[in-house]
Amino acid sequence: xxxxxxxxxxxxxxxHLEGTLEPAMASAxxxxxxxxxxxxxxARPGTFSGLSDFLAAYYAAMKGLQTEADFxxxxxxxxxxxRHQGVVYAELFFDPQAHTARGxxxxxxVSGIHRAQQDARDRGGPDxxxxxxxxxxxxxxxxxxxxxxxxxxxxxxxxxxxGLDSDERGNPPEKFAGVFADARAAxxxxxxxxxxxxxxxxxxxxxxLDLVGVERIDHGLECLADTRLTEEIARRRIGLTACPLxxxxxxxxxxxxxxxxxxxxxxxxxxxxxxxxxxxxxxADNFEAVQEAxxxxxxxxxxxxxxxxxxxxxTAGRTRSYLAAVDExxxx
Ligand SMILES: [Zn+2]
Numbered sequence: 001x002x003x004x005x006x007x008x009x010x011x012x013x014x015x016h017l018e019g020t021l022e023p024a025m026a027s028a029x030x031x032x033x034x035x036x037x038x039x040x041x042x043a044r045p046g047t048f049s050g051l052s053d054f055l056a057a058y059y060a061a062m063k064g065l066q067t068e069a070d071f072x073x074x075x076x077x078x079x080x081x082x083r084h085q086g087v088v089y090a091e092l093f094f095d096p097q098a099h100t101a102r103g104x105x106x107x108x109x110v111s112g113i114h115r116a117q118q119d120a121r122d123r124g125g126p127d128x129x130x131x132x133x134x135x136x137x138x139x140x141x142x143x144x145x146x147x148x149x150x151x152x153x154x155x156x157x158x159x160x161x162x163g164l165d166s167d168e169r170g171n172p173p174e175k176f177a178g179v180f181a182d183a184r185a186a187x188x189x190x191x192x193x194x195x196x197x198x199x200x201x202x203x204x205x206x207x208x209l210d211l212v213g214v215e216r217i218d219h220g221l222e223c224l225a226d227t228r229l230t231e232e233i234a235r236r237r238i239g240l241t242a243c244p245l246x247x248x249x250x251x252x253x254x255x256x257x258x259x260x261x262x263x264x265x266x267x268x269x270x271x272x273x274x275x276x277x278x279x280x281x282x283x284a285d286n287f288e289a290v291q292e293a294x295x296x297x298x299x300x301x302x303x304x305x306x307x308x309x310x311x312x313x314x315t316a317g318r319t320r321s322y323l324a325a326v327d328e329x330x331x332x
Contacts, residue, residue: 004298005086005287009325011308012082012090012126012272012283014218014241016133016165017071017113018098019275020078021061029064038063045280048250051195052167054278062098071112079120079128085284089322090128091312093163096146097135106149114158129160129313131191134179136164136171143179147186154186160313161189163218168198173207173214180212189313191216191241197251202226209236216241216311221258221269234266239311243274244290245281256293263303270308302330 023041030038040057048054065071075092082090092113099109110130117128132150134143153159162183164176173192180190192214194204201222208214209232220240223229233240240262244254262269271290276282281289287301296304309322326332 001291001298002288004330005291005301006284008086008284008287008301008305008329009088009322010086010283010287010305011270011312011322012087012092013216013239013270013308013312014093014243014272014274015078015090015283016093016095016275017075017078018062018065018095019058019273020081020277021065021074022077022277023061025074025077026061026064029066029070031064032070033064033066035063035066044278046249046278047252048278050197050250052169054250054275055167057278058275059098063102065099066104066108068108068112068115071109072116075113075116076119079116079126081282082126083120083124085282087126087283088325089309089312089314090126091131091160092128093131093133093165095133095135095165096149097138097142100146100149101138106146110150110153110158130158131161131163131189132159133163133165134176135166136176136193137167140175140179143176144182147179147183151186154188159188161191163190164192165218168193168195168204172200172204174211177207177211180214184213190214191218193218194220194222196221196247196255198222202229205229205233209233209238214238215313219243221255221262223267224258224261230262230265230267234268237268237310239268239270239307241272241308241311242269243272243279244286245276245279246274248289249279254289254293256290259290259304260294260296260300263300268307268311269304270311271304272308298330299332302326302332
């Protein structure tokens with residue numbers, strides 16, 4: 001089964017590049033730039049007491065990320081790991097405000113990531129696209145400024161979509177409805193995080209659908225508490241990007257039952273990594289964890305893999321060819 005999972009063609013849709021900053025690399029960057037050993041390195045992979053606790057470690061480790069070359073190395077290392085995990089296509093998150101707020105240029109961040117994407121493509125994969133996340137615990141004005149900074153890169157086709165991450169408490173989707181409308185008008189695809197175990201989860205999910213008009217929701221498993229919401233997510237074919245090992249490290253449960261329930265209800269749910277350097281596993285590891293917990297069959301695993309390609313922002317033709325590759329691997 002492990003070999004089947006490793007070789008299953010996979011699409012990664014919920015992966016924060018900064019969340020792939022393994023402790024050794026964080027130390028190396030800090031040493032290179034003399035920014036001091038990052039705090040909280042010993043806490044990973046590990047257990048966090050919720051989202052805010054994790055975010056403190058996440059931001060503390062980033063201070064060594066300074067130059068275009070650093071972002072190139074970070075992204076290249078991840079893409080090499082992703083290839084070994086059976087990822088053939090990925091839409092990757094990055095958090096520009098976490099860097100520009102420290103005085104790192106937007107161009108250094110995006111150019112380093114882009115160069116690594118190109119090199120991976122030239123070496124045979126995986127193919128990737130980029131999603132710029134706004135930090136929801138920063139003011140809307142900062143998101144507006146970041147959107148403006150991104151537009152030249154949007155024009156070059158370097159950034160495909162926008163997302164929303166960081167601390168959800170007190171930062172509902174509606175706070176960002178205006179900047180997301182502007183992003184859509186600029187040609188961006190739209191997704192937003194609705195993390196597990198948050199206050200007002202259902203209200204936030206409805207806002208994603210009715211106020212923002214997102215095409216995907218990152219996490220989003222709390223929708224099961226509202227039958228009409230779940231049906232609406234299924235009807236609109238909105239992808240939910242579940243991250244089992246993230247759920248385990250933050251909330252003490254893989255939420256594997258929610259994944260199987262969503263599959264049974266016809267929701268386009270899929271499995272992803274979130275911040276693997278913190279949560280102890282990349283995408284194939286997440287598939288394995290859910291398979292072991294729920295006894296999923298090869299056919300269930302193939303369906304989860306296909307859901308991710310169907311929820312991706314690939315062209316219809318490329319989606320079809322990846323779906324055929326999954327079928328071929330799983331003998332369907
Ligand atoms: Zn995430």
